[in-house]
Amino acid sequence: MTTPVAHRPLTAGRRLHIGDTAFRISLFAAGAVVIVVLLSILTIMFVGGKQAFDTFGLGFISGTEWNPVTQIYGALPAITGTLLTAVLALLIAWPIGFGIAFFLTETCPERLRGPLGVAVELLAAVPSIVYGMWGFFVLAPFMAEYVQPWLTATFLWIPPIPDTFYWFTAPPIGVGLITASLVLAIMILPFIAATTRDVLQSTPQLLKDGAYAMGATRWEALTGVVIPAVRGSLFGAVFLGLGRALGETMAVVFVIGNAIRMPDSLMAPSATIASVVANSFPEAEPGTLDLAVLLALGFILFVVSFGVLAIARVLLRQERMS
Amino acid sequence: MSVMTQKASDTTGAAAPVVRETARQTRGAPLGAPAVTPTAPIAATIRISVQDINAFYGEKQALFGVNLEVPDNAITAFIGASGCGKSTLLRCLNRMNDTIPGARVEGRILMDGADINAADIDPVQVRTRIGMVFQKPNPFPISIYENIAFGARTHKLAATKAELDDIVERSLRRAALWDEVKDRLGKPGLGLSGGQQQRLVIARALAVSPAVILMDEPCSALDPIATAHIEALLEDLRKHTCIVIVTHSMAQAARVSQITAFFHMGELIESGPTDQIFTMPKVDQTQNYITGRFG
Incomplete structure (x- = not known):
């Protein structure tokens, strides 16, 4: 015989779950910190810089002259330098990063996979000041001695835009746009490679098996099935790299030449937003137009980087939802 | 069938285990057996001959000395509990195990007399002749049309757009999917229902005209109606192809197959005509498994 169990009936009234509520509030606070910090930075930047926008209007963005002596400031040279170096860096790093990722996930011998993966991650761990010094002492002289004369000779056929842009025709002084782009490319390479590898690894094995079972080779499975499956995420990886390249400062300061004027070639000394700020900040007095x-x-820079990262997020998320 | 098993003992010789080779003629008088009414005759030709196969994943041995003859124009069902090696053998048949690191296969698998594991045989070519359908539908993330055209493009089977259109339509018709998708060939294959996706994948396999189609539990992710569609399709397909199906459903094995092979712990315990395996198995283990007294 089993003893009958007395079931307690449901009663009205809710118990207060103190611990749960406290936990929820503290989690919300943690999340709110991010938003508050982000908004306060944006506000400080805007309020502090308002004087510049008031003085020059939209001409601040389109102005090509930067002259602290006459107090005329136009940001276009720095914006141009920023976008040019970032895009060039991307063009160099993208194919190599994809190659590394494909190699790591598809054809790399098992024994090599671990060490190579770690090496790629170590590349990301090198401090940017080290890249800067290496770029200045090793890469720049090498570029001046060998690469730049070769580039000039090889791409002489590209028609120049007279008085504006001469592509690869410029004195080979080592530092400049292309050298900065190369250093940036090396710096963003591990990010592109690692993100692309993760994307490729997340491709369902079932999908790859389906392609192999159709008698597809690795190349055909990759181009015909895997890449269409993760296309958005692959672009997301690239935009993450772009976001980093836009804001990178120290390494660029070393190798870009720090000339705040419209670049007249891809080898010209130039400046990026970040390098201009880093170079000029120590001399800008509080309350002056210089600081504003x-x-x-x-x-x-914040707005541009934010836009690029937002695009990357959207692209990376698309795949996860489908 | 007795002709077939006789042939098996001829080719495999003394190495073949006794039980599998002494299948007596036991047709007729199935006691409460599932009604198996083959509408197309089983050809006497052996399409695939599995000879003394041992398979390993790293240190772990997954198959132990398996011998089996797979006839053409028939559906051969592999049954057995999970981990019994039936899927492993299936993946040996089109060298899909090559894609798994550490996987190793010993023994010979002959397809129409040629050893598919021979050094001068390209696995890519093997997989073109032997198609495969997986447990979960895996349409490629491209359009319905491109899914079917994938194999034809890969193996350059069509010289013109018209030929490619023709292959796509023919394959979809054979997979009994044409009428449902003909107005939306440009739409993504992933937009179809589960059952339609599985038929799409079958059509994709058919597009390269394989001699053999391997199916790894093709209905386990489908509802009963979609399953019925696929089973009807299988009966139709076997008129022109050799089909091997791995299934966990004994009812399905009884419904669709002409030959059944029962696996246990990596060994082929018994194989023979489906009605005989299900009514008068020779081995107690088979009897226990099909009556649910397994384990």
């Missing part, structure tokens, strides 16, 4: 201009530059 730098903060306004920071605001522009």
